[in-house]
Amino acid sequence: MKNISRRQFLTYVGAVGGTSALLKTSIAMGLMKEDPFKGPVKVTPAPIKNKPSVLILGSGIAGLATAFELEQAGYDCTILEASFRAGGRNLTVRNGDKIDEMGHTQICNFDKQDNLFFNCGPARIPGHHKRTLHYCKALNVPLQIKANSSKMAYFQDDKFLGGKPKRIIEYHTDARGLMSELLWKSADSNTFNQMLNAEDVEKLMDFSKAFGDLTENGKYIGSERAGSITDRMLDYPQPHAPMELKALLDSRFWYGGLLGAELYDWCEPLMEPIGGMDAVVKGFLRHLKKPPVLNAQVKKIFNKANGVEVTYEQGGEFHTVTADYCFNNIPAYFMAGIENNFSSTYQAGLNSVKRGHLFKIAYQMKSRFWEDDGIYGGISYSADAISQIWYPSHDINAQKGILLGAYTWDPKHSAMFESLTPLERLKVGAMSGEKIHPGYSKYIENGISIPWARMNHQMGCGMRMNKDDFKTYFHLLQKPEGRHFMIGDQISHHSGWQEGALASSEQALGQFNHLVATNRT
Amino acid sequence: MWLKVILSVGMLMSAANMALANEAHTPQGLEYCTVCHGSQLKGNQNIGAPRLTSLPAWYLSRQLNNFQQGVRGSHPKDTTGGEMMSMVSTFSDEQIAEIVSWIVSTESTKPAVSLSADAHKGEQLYKTCAACHGVNAQGNEAMGAPNISGLNDWYILTQLNHFRDGIRGGDAEDIYGQQMKAASAIVTTKEEAESLAVYITQLK
Numbered sequence: 001m002k003n004i005s006r007r008q009f010l011t012y013v014g015a016v017g018g019t020s021a022l023l024k025t026s027i028a029m030g031l032m033k034e035d036p037f038k039g040p041v042k043v044t045p046a047p048i049k050n051k052p053s054v055l056i057l058g059s060g061i062a063g064l065a066t067a068f069e070l071e072q073a074g075y076d077c078t079i080l081e082a083s084f085r086a087g088g089r090n091l092t093v094r095n096g097d098k099i100d101e102m103g104h105t106q107i108c109n110f111d112k113q114d115n116l117f118f119n120c121g122p123a124r125i126p127g128h129h130k131r132t133l134h135y136c137k138a139l140n141v142p143l144q145i146k147a148n149s150s151k152m153a154y155f156q157d158d159k160f161l162g163g164k165p166k167r168i169i170e171y172h173t174d175a176r177g178l179m180s181e182l183l184w185k186s187a188d189s190n191t192f193n194q195m196l197n198a199e200d201v202e203k204l205m206d207f208s209k210a211f212g213d214l215t216e217n218g219k220y221i222g223s224e225r226a227g228s229i230t231d232r233m234l235d236y237p238q239p240h241a242p243m244e245l246k247a248l249l250d251s252r253f254w255y256g257g258l259l260g261a262e263l264y265d266w267c268e269p270l271m272e273p274i275g276g277m278d279a280v281v282k283g284f285l286r287h288l289k290k291p292p293v294l295n296a297q298v299k300k301i302f303n304k305a306n307g308v309e310v311t312y313e314q315g316g317e318f319h320t321v322t323a324d325y326c327f328n329n330i331p332a333y334f335m336a337g338i339e340n341n342f343s344s345t346y347q348a349g350l351n352s353v354k355r356g357h358l359f360k361i362a363y364q365m366k367s368r369f370w371e372d373d374g375i376y377g378g379i380s381y382s383a384d385a386i387s388q389i390w391y392p393s394h395d396i397n398a399q400k401g402i403l404l405g406a407y408t409w410d411p412k413h414s415a416m417f418e419s420l421t422p423l424e425r426l427k428v429g430a431m432s433g434e435k436i437h438p439g440y441s442k443y444i445e446n447g448i449s450i451p452w453a454r455m456n457h458q459m460g461c462g463m464r465m466n467k468d469d470f471k472t473y474f475h476l477l478q479k480p481e482g483r484h485f486m487i488g489d490q491i492s493h494h495s496g497w498q499e500g501a502l503a504s505s506e507q508a509l510g511q512f513n514h515l516v517a518t519n520r521t
Numbered sequence: 522m523w524l525k526v527i528l529s530v531g532m533l534m535s536a537a538n539m540a541l542a543n544e545a546h547t548p549q550g551l552e553y554c555t556v557c558h559g560s561q562l563k564g565n566q567n568i569g570a571p572r573l574t575s576l577p578a579w580y581l582s583r584q585l586n587n588f589q590q591g592v593r594g595s596h597p598k599d600t601t602g603g604e605m606m607s608m609v610s611t612f613s614d615e616q617i618a619e620i621v622s623w624i625v626s627t628e629s630t631k632p633a634v635s636l637s638a639d640a641h642k643g644e645q646l647y648k649t650c651a652a653c654h655g656v657n658a659q660g661n662e663a664m665g666a667p668n669i670s671g672l673n674d675w676y677i678l679t680q681l682n683h684f685r686d687g688i689r690g691g692d693a694e695d696i697y698g699q700q701m702k703a704a705s706a707i708v709t710t711k712e713e714a715e716s717l718a719v720y721i722t723q724l725k
Contacts, residue, residue, distance in 0.1 A: 082556070102553060103607035297552055299560040313555075316546045333567035337559020351567055419603055454604070456553055459568060 037130040040065075041509040044516045046074035055080065055310050055321065057301075058329030059292040060088025062487040062501035064284035065135065066327045069509055071289050078323070079292035080312050082457045086285060086292045088329070089121035089452065089461055090498065092276035093362075099448060100456040106422050109446040110364045110402065115395035118362035118402050119277040120450040121461065122498050123390075124148055124270040131502035132280070136273065139283030146272035147393035149261035150378020156436045157383035160251035161243070165380070165436045170226040171253060173213070174242045177220035180212020188218065257381030257388075265497065272394070280498065297457075298330060300339040303482030311339075325515075327508060329488045331355075331460060332477070346481045349473030353490050355453055356462025357414035361386070361406035361429045363447040368401045369437065384432035385413040405429040405447065409462070418451040425449045462496040463489070478504075480511055545626040548619055553608065563629035564673050569601035574629045575671025579662055581621045583697070585609055589617070592692045599688050601679075632673045634722050636715050643720025649707050650717070658724050665697040674715075674722035681705055681714045 046052055054070050056063045059081040067077040079086075083100065093099060095112040099120070110116040124146050125132050136143055151169035160166070186192070187204045196204060208214065213223035222239035230238050248254065260266060273279035285291060299318070300311035308326035312319050330338070332353035340347070370376075370391045377393025390404035406429045408414045417425050426447040433440035452461030465474065477486050485508040487501070494500030547555055554562065557570035564572030573581070587593035594606030612620070634640075650658075653666035660668035669677060683689035690702030708714045 082552075102556075102604070103609075103611055105611075295552075297547075297555065299555075313547055313552075316549055318544070318546070334556070334559075334565065336567050337555070337557070337563060337565030337570070339560050339563075355568075415600070419597075419607075454607075457556055459557065 037134075037506075039134065040069055040131075041506050041513065043069050043073035043075075043509055044513045046076075048074070051076045052325065053078070053307075053323040055308060055323040055326045056329065057298050057310070057326065058082070058088060058488070059086035059281075060329050060488060060501060061090055061280065061284075061498045062489065062491075062505045063088070063292075063327065063329035064281065064288070065502050065505045066329075066487055066509065067288055068284055069505070075325075077288075078290060078321070079288075080296040080298060080310070081292040081294050082297040082330075084295055086294070087278055087281035089458060090277055090281050091120040091450075092278035093118050093120060093448060094276070099450055101422075101451060102454045102456055102459075104422050104454070106448050108448050110448075111400065111445075113400070114275060115392075115398050116364060116400060116402050117276040118360075118404070118448065119272070120360060120362075121452075122277050122496075123404075124266075124272055125498075126265050126267055126270050128264070128267075129497070129499040131506065132498045133271075135283070135502065136280065139280070139287055141279045141283045142274045143271040144274050144394060145269045147377025147391075148266050148268060148270045148379065150375050150391065152374040152376075153378045153380040153389075153391065154436050155251075155253045155257055155381045157252050158435075159383070160247060160253070163435060166243075167226070168257070168380075170240055171243075171258070173223050173226035174220075175248055175254065175258065177212040177214065177223055177242060178245050178248055180208040180214055181218060181220040183208040184212075184214055184218035252383045253381060257379070260379060260381065274394070298338055301326065301328070301335075301484065302339075302341050303484050306483075308483050325483045325485070325512065327485045327487050327505075331458060331463065331488070332486065332490050333460070333463075342481055342484075346476065349469075349477045350486070352465050352469035352473050353463050353477075354465065355460030356464055356496065357409075357411045357418070357451075357453045358461040358496065359406065359408045359414040359417045359449070359451045359453075360404060361417075361425060361447060361449045363403050363405045363426070363429070363433075363443075364445045365401050365403050365443040366445050367399060367443060368397070369439070369443055370401075370403070371396065373437070380436050382432050382436060384435070385410075385416055386429050386432040387413065389433060389436065400445075405433055406449075414451065414453065417449065418454050422449055464495060478507055478511070480508075480515060483515070485511060544628055545623060548623050550616075551620060551623065554620070559629075561627045561629035562624060564632060564676070566635070566673065566675050569604075569676075569679070571676035572629060572632055572671060572673055573624045574627045575631070575668055576624065577660060577662065577667055578621050578625050580660070580667035581624055582617065583665075585612070585617045585620065587692075587695060587698075590694070592694045593689065593698065596683075596688045596691065598686070599683060602683075602689065631671050632722065634674055634719050636674045636678065636719050638712065638715035638719045640716060640720045640723055642713065643716035643718070646707060646713060646717045647720050649704070650721075653704070658721050665700070669721055670724045672722065674718040677718035677721055678714055681708060681718060682711075685714070 051074055053076045056067045056077055056079045059079050063079055067079050070077050093108040094117045095108060095110050097108045099106040153168050154165035155168055155171050156165040184205055187201050192201055212220055213225055214220050220242055222242045224237050224239050226240055228237035229240055296312045296314045298310060298312045302309045307322050307324045309320060309322045332350040333355055335350040375391050376396055377391050380389040385408060386406035388407040392401050430441045430444060453459055477491055487504045487508045489495045489497060489500035491504040492500035544561055557565060557568040558573055559565045562573040564570060588606045588609035591606060594602035653661060653664040654669055655661055658670035660666055680689060684702045684705035685708060690698030708717060
């Protein structure tokens, strides 16, 4: 590695081999650690006589996994769930299912068919989410590949190409061609002479030519890599005219959707449980000895000398229960409304977890028109508030399909959707979809939306702490206070993912083992 | 040790909650309210949901009706008011009456001061407010002014600023809100609003 820094080297490896090459090289060079997950925590077995009791508050993924591991180790677990259903934000809706939104209860009107479902919360699992994949295997949850990107899908922005949708493959190919042309030009004008010798510069120019599909003179004039404007089977292929560099820079795609499929959590291939993500919840429920107590809203949590006392209300009756330990999966921002005797620092930490505002729309489409357009899964990106359109990669060639018509992370966009009625949201989503797929609206048979920040018992998804609060409180919340442990994706660096929830459960069970060891000595 | 379920509340209660042994049960179908407003509607700043205990029935009915009619909460900048508005829009008149009688039966401890501001400065400003809300902020139904002494200071601050900015009290049908919007002109700075909120919350 003459005349080149380690970081520069990695940048080049990344450019040639993509992110995964960068990752492998980094591991080889000792810069990154591989995920150390080697299976769930081995919970200290419960004594056979006088089995300790554990209360688990909330039946989201972290609560279910914690109960499962503790039951396996012989503890007597009771899960209290405020909602009418188990699973938390792992929610799949089908015909007749309820979306319990504050002020707008919605019932799913999809046809009653196995392939017509909508994963309102988590919807994809990358191959490195080892904990989630471990439980899918352990709980017999069959998986299939989920196409998370399709180069045949579109990018659309009112301010780009007059609002005309552009196939992602065309955009990618042009972006790479135009960037390679710039690289070729800079190499040719001695920009890299300090860093590279003449032979290296020659290689760099060859590289840019190959990378961007440039002409012998280093020009990008379009590429067959993005298809042809003629029938490629019978005619001589002719590439699309490339977009202008200025248009590329003016478009809003390159800082959003362009790199969508490059993110580590979205690296292909991803997976999904066959028939809906709630198969994970059902898997846990099948393996738990005691089903969660539903419609049980926690009102008080008090740490006691040798246990935790919890009061919950169910059907207008208060119930006070005590247990030796408590694992709390309730959104932390609700805790200020629940009576407790936590220390002010611990409570301040809980208050620092803020609500997230993820929003999704799903439409039942009367035919899978996107398949006629060459799209079988993946995502189109829109500069409108809807942000994304997801095409199902399961049940290809079925008559109907559920299309994800919006997936917004921008709090401003989500706030707009939250303030609308469910019907208005569907109309707004249809108008944006129409720009990518003319005639979109006429395929819509019905639809449903999920504003997570308006969901009863959740009031948010994708919780976040600001950087300072993270420093001050995260490690504090990872540790138990008394015999009370906080869990959930909120107690992870990976909020909004089941893997984060499972990592928090694993972390808390590790702490539990310590506490049990301390109590026994 | 098996899980012990004690159905009669109060038997094994700690000293801390003994005082609140007559807690109100949540009427069926209104469990939504406590998700945000908390146990016994004690309030939760994280959600922007105020404590409701101690507010008088006539004021609660008026506000719930205002939310239901979109007289309150429809201003685009009133995020939490908008959230409340869409929640209340589904309630019937009977449900609103049920909610009001439930709220007045709740028992929760009066909130402590959470803002750091000069209460003495607030005391001076409050003299004007006292004309309607009373010397101890106990309220005066004849004036349409509610008891505000049991409200959280952060909530008083938010509402005061909403009145000042016309986010609340701008609707022609919100007669008392309009009065309050006019009265809020006595507050001219952010600091004054804070000190007033702190002063009101620390009143006995």
